[in-house]
Amino acid sequence: MNITKDRPDLDGFGQLEAMLKGKIQAPIGETLDFHLVELERGRVVFEGHPTRAAYNPIGTVHGGYVATLLDSACGCAVHSRLAPGQGYTTLELKVAYHRALTDASGPVRAEGTIVNLGRRVAFSEAKLVDAEGRLCATATSTLLLLQLPGG
Numbered sequence: 001m002n003i004t005k006d007r008p009d010l011d012g013f014g015q016l017e018a019m020l021k022g023k024i025q026a027p028i029g030e031t032l033d034f035h036l037v038e039l040e041r042g043r044v045v046f047e048g049h050p051t052r053a054a055y056n057p058i059g060t061v062h063g064g065y066v067a068t069l070l071d072s073a074c075g076c077a078v079h080s081r082l083a084p085g086q087g088y089t090t091l092e093l094k095v096a097y098h099r100a101l102t103d104a105s106g107p108v109r110a111e112g113t114i115v116n117l118g119r120r121v122a123f124s125e126a127k128l129v130d131a132e133g134r135l136c137a138t139a140t141s142t143l144l145l146l147q148l149p150g151g
Helices: 012-022 027-032 063-079
Strands: 034-040 043-048 086-097 108-117 121-129 135-147
Touching: 012 034, 012 063, 027 034, 027 063, 034 063, 034 108, 043 063, 063 086, 063 108, 063 121, 063 135
Parallel strands: none
Antiparallel strands: 034 043, 043 108, 086 135, 108 121, 121 135
8 A cells, every 4th residue: 555656636634534534554554563543734643552573682662663653653744734746754763762662561652743844844753652651752853855756
């Protein structure tokens, strides 16, 4: 599934809304078991279910799982404000880990919001909380806005 290619007529919010209503997700969401659960212009929430399949050698969820959820939340917050034919790519992602995750931590929620949206660059932030609402990680992101081929 490639929502930007499947529905190039829609703006970013419309594309994400189609994902949310259709209960479809990007392949990375299928692989890591997380999905979009809330959507507003400039704000998204993903919910994930970390399992032992994402464990690192020390017996906790690998930081890459957390970074992926936070990168998705930061990126899709920006995606929700894009015009038809517009795309983005992450230039920088900074993650701070506050609390380790285990398979007992979930479901976890990653909320992303836009800090600033310019013509060429966007800034967003995200936070990840566990099932008890405890802060587990935060992130800030810088994203480059671009015109998609054919867009």
